[in-house]
Amino acid sequence: MNDALSVKNLFVSYHGNEAVKNISFSIERGNLVGIIGPNGAGKSTLLKALLNLIPKDTGEVQVYGKKFHEQRKSIAYVPQRSNIDWDFPITVLDTVVLGSYPTLGWFKRPKKAHRDWALQCLQRVGMEDFSKRQIGELSGGQQQRVFLARALAQKAEIFFLDEPFVGIDAASEETIIHILKELKESGKTILVVHHDLSKVSDYFDQLILLNKELIGFGAVNQVFCADILSKAYSGQFSFLDRLGVEV
Template identity: 70%
Template sequence: MNPAINIKDLHVSYYGNDAVKGVSLSVETGNLVGIIGPNGAGKSTFLKAMLNLIPIDKGEIKVLGKTIKEVRKQIAYVPQRNDIDWDFPITVLDVVLLGTYPHLKWFRRPRKEQKDWALQCLQRVGMKEFSKRQIGELSGGQQQRVFLARALAQKADLFFLDEPFVGVDVTSEETIVHILKDLCRQGKTVIVVHHDLSKANDYFHQLILLNKELISFGSVAEVFKPEVIEKAYKGQFAFMNEMGVSL
């Protein structure tokens, strides 16, 4: 069986400056993987490169043994909240319905079957009662749950989330984590850019530790060690200890 994701010698740069350098790794199906590292480490860049959302300088990226373009319908992406226009006049239900479009035939609009499925996805994230609201009227945590529902509506095999817990309430974060773990139990693969190290041990099966280069990749027990984390965070390591991040 092909790994869910296989990356060889990935390089990405902006205006001649290295953002990601020589990353190679392989993620097996069914894992919940956190991408961690200090600010400016290239975490979101790495995620977007995997999704072919930004150009790469060199390297090979295979998803389920194929190119991204070949398996695009099997991939769901939840971007950072600041990448979304929350003033756009669209309802919660319509946002989730967008997740059904990859499986519709050309020029066909969602019908009752798709609307019922979208409502089921909203129910799963606890947002069905808000289906007629404009997306901008919701709190940060509620908005994030709606976009997770959109990803669920796509019936994808791989889920990519970029900083999904930033600006969300505790209830929303717990709901999202529970659903992501449940997806992995169903054999899905989930990749999450994450910044809060205090939660890494509870949330993930594996960690990708970046600081432009790949510092470490493996189980949480392998990566989440002081001597390994320090290689990426360097001067920030002492500060993290003062803040109560236990390694």
């Protein structure tokens, strides 16, 4: 089984309104995949439905050929920064240690080995010097690095990130994409909800293009072209021209 993620006939609705409809795709292991589309296209909804964070109307999601609940320990999630309580009284190091809990178990205390591993993850994202800070004291880019470190601490096989580059500095974005590419090279699979179309060719192997339904899925050079993009971004040809996409 080469498919890290398989999605079949996924429908999600809010209060009777379809947010995502009839989505099907399969992603092979070791790919870095961008989820793109206009505002309101259902990008974050799709991600949350894949993670069982919101209910699905219908549809099947498999991770490495098994049901989602059977593969929880192999899945890491970095939510949007706006969804996190930054006033919560927890340090940077303890935030990353939380990444060990899926394997540690909720009723066991982390040991020195878990804290040492958390420090290694912080070192990887360049945040070891901030380990004793409260998370709300950090900049947006620093906060995002910490939550990536938490995901790394899980030793996951598949990573889901929701708008990780929004509101962060260029250095943090460079650090994060570098780590995501390293994870991909090591055989991990990464899905990223992303809005900056000017960088998709540099960042991703494949694209999922949404506008409530699946408009395109495949290699970047197959999806990131005018005839496919225009189906999702109807009438917005000026921005395609600015991106250098031939229309």
